[in-house]
Amino acid sequence: MELVMAVAVGILFTIGVYLILSKSLLRIVLGTSLLTHGVHLLLLTMAGLKKGAAPVLGENAETYVDPLPQALILTSIVISFGVTAFYFVLAYRSYQTLGTDEIDSIKEEKE
Template structure:
């Protein structure tokens, strides 16, 4: 299962990097979201994909799941949701003001391509 998760995380990182290197602001925001999802899966996989019981069973439980990676991922999901919402608001406002989402135009470069 860890091998499958490693491939999925690699594909998410690869796609996020490709999208973040594009010129469209919306693609950059989507790439940032995919990168955060890849990081969440990476944290979950590094914490161990065990099939155990609930995290808190008592002192003499034979197997249990580690609650720390799950707590870290829940916190990271909330933070990434807030950052993505902020990016979308800033991108929408930039599009209203300038009429484009091309990064070269937003930087003030009028490219001759």
């Protein structure tokens, strides 16, 4: 299972980097979103894919799953959602102001 997750992380990183290196603002925002999803899967894989009970003392207290990685990833998902929404608003405002979302055209407008 870890091999499948590693391949999925590699594919998400590859597509994310490819999109970040493009010239369109929309593709750059989508690339950063894919990179954050890849990091979430990487953190989950590094924590170990285990099966066990909830971390509550009881009959299965010796085989519980650590809840810390899931809590950190959930926090990261919420933060990345907010940052992605902010990036979309910035890209939309830039498109309204300049009439394009190409990075080269934006650089030419500034100069």
